[in-house]
Structures are given as C-alpha cells and as structure tokens.
Amino acid sequence: MRDDSNELVFVYGPLRSGGPECFRMAGAVYVAKGTVPGMLYGLADGPALVSGGEDSARVTGDLYRVTPEHLQKLDDLDGLAPDERETSDRRRGRVAVKCFFNSGDSWTAWAWVWHGPVDPGQRIQSGDWLRESRPGLTEGLQRYPWYSLIGTICLVSFPIWLLAAPLTSYYTSPLARFTHDAMLIGGALSPFAAVYSLWLAKRRGESDRLLGCLYAVALMACGFVVVAVIVAVIKSIRG
Structure with a gap:
C-alpha cells in the first residue's frame, strides 16, 4: 500500500x-x-x-x-x-x-x-x-537504458540455451556433460534474471513502452521453468 x-x-x-x-x-x-x-x-x-x-x-x-x-x-x-x-x-x-x-x-x-x-x-x-x-x-x-537491455538479452537467451542444450547430449565426454548441464541451468535462470533486470529498469525510470510486454513474457517464462522443475521432480520420485 x-x-x-x-x-x-x-x-x-x-x-x-x-x-x-x-x-x-x-x-x-x-x-x-x-x-x-x-x-x-x-x-x-x-x-x-x-x-x-x-x-x-x-x-x-x-x-x-x-x-x-x-x-x-x-x-x-x-x-x-x-x-x-x-x-x-x-x-x-x-x-x-x-x-x-x-x-x-x-x-x-x-x-x-x-x-x-x-x-x-x-x-x-x-x-x-x-x-x-x-x-x-x-x-x-x-x-542509456542498461537494465532494459540486460533484461531483453536474458529473455532472448532463454529459448536459445534450452534449444542448444540437447545438441551436447549426444557427446559423453565430461566437458560435454558439463556444458549440457550449464546450458540447462543458465537457460532456467535467465528468465528470473530478466524479471529482476526489468524491475530495476522500471525503478530507474527507463522507457516503459516495451517493459510491460517484456515483463509479462519473462514472468510466463519463469512459470514455465517452475512447472518443468515440478514435473521433473515428480517423475524422479515416481521413477
């Protein structure tokens, strides 16, 4: 209030x-x-x-x-x-x-x-x-509106990292497995980083013409990650 x-x-x-x-x-x-x-x-x-x-x-x-x-x-x-x-x-x-x-x-x-x-x-x-x-x-x-740019980059990187991660799953070397896990973790965290950056952008007073749409998309991406984690946990428990 x-x-x-x-x-x-x-x-x-x-x-x-x-x-x-x-x-x-x-x-x-x-x-x-x-x-x-x-x-x-x-x-x-x-x-x-x-x-x-x-x-x-x-x-x-x-x-x-x-x-x-x-x-x-x-x-x-x-x-x-x-x-x-x-x-x-x-x-x-x-x-x-x-x-x-x-x-x-x-x-x-x-x-x-x-x-x-x-x-x-x-x-x-x-x-x-x-x-x-x-x-x-x-x-x-x-x-310059740095926080808006950072938030946009984090949001765009979300699907890129998640789509690129399966490409490394075909390799069995320790480096490939580490890269695969790092991409999944980075992709999962990127929408949360986007939400925080866009929130800072709003507090700083940067132009909000696109902030509302970007913020909504970032929140939906966060929801997708949360649901995916819950589903993975349930499958691991049942399996």
Whole structure:
C-alpha cells in the first residue's frame, strides 16, 4: 500500500546515486532519473539549481520518495534554524520533474533552489553535476537504458540455451556433460534474471513502452521453468 505521507524529493548534487553523499539517501525509495527546468551552477558550497533562464535548459538529477522525517534531516544539512531558512539563498521549493528516459512521465517534487547571485562563469553547461564531477565514468551508465537491455538479452537467451542444450547430449565426454548441464541451468535462470533486470529498469525510470510486454513474457517464462522443475521432480520420485 502506498504511503501518501511520503514526499518526492529531487536531488541534483552529491546526494545523487553515485555521489559522495548518496549515503544520506539510505532508506529512501529511488523513483527515477529526471530533469527539471533551470540552470546549474558550481558554487563553493556545492551545486546550485537556479529556476528559469533559457527555455531549453534542464538540470539532471534523481527523484526519491522520502518520509517526512527524512525530508527534515535533508533540510537540516544546511545547519540553519527554521526561521533562517526562509531568507536563505538556498530554499526548498516545488519543481516539475520529467523522467529522463520517458518525457511522458512527470512529477512534482521538492528541491533546494538557489535564489542568490551567481557567476555566469560557474555555470555547468550540461546541467549534470555527476557527469561533470566524474567525467567519462558515469555518463554512459546514466544515459542509456542498461537494465532494459540486460533484461531483453536474458529473455532472448532463454529459448536459445534450452534449444542448444540437447545438441551436447549426444557427446559423453565430461566437458560435454558439463556444458549440457550449464546450458540447462543458465537457460532456467535467465528468465528470473530478466524479471529482476526489468524491475530495476522500471525503478530507474527507463522507457516503459516495451517493459510491460517484456515483463509479462519473462514472468510466463519463469512459470514455465517452475512447472518443468515440478514435473521433473515428480517423475524422479515416481521413477
């Protein structure tokens, strides 16, 4: 059951998954990678999100669902008293978040927005603080729907492995028997790996145009494996 008391939070700096302070998001539920309208600046005390600016400017970050208590802890990171936050340059406000992989999905979330002066020379042109702070390391992982691809590969390999396994049953060498058993085990486990990968893809916010169909097929393949194992066990007991 969904807890409506929870809040959505958009983080765009060190709190992001893979950032140096991502441990502060422990216990939060990752929703998706997303973008918000605005520009990002690298200030001395961390990145700053400035709303508005160029029409096409977007800032990349991660969307989490947190409890009210967790949200309060994130507020306390600035070290300010509650009455001081109302006049601070960095204040929490509502932003419109669009899914990074599927622009049709959108949410309204809290984010810490900068209202003070900025130096144009400090602007992070890509709008992605994690990409700029760790160039080349996370760009590919963040940009592409890897979990969807892994899930699809696992699903496609399921019939291939099961069809290829009988080809090795004609040989009696230890290597052939090992290969035969490995193919059967790999083929049996592949749909379960596909289900898990596609579930992670959905949590990451990757495009879900095909995820529903692939997920259903993977579940049916898992059911086929379970039934086959049950039948094999019954035959072995009776035989």
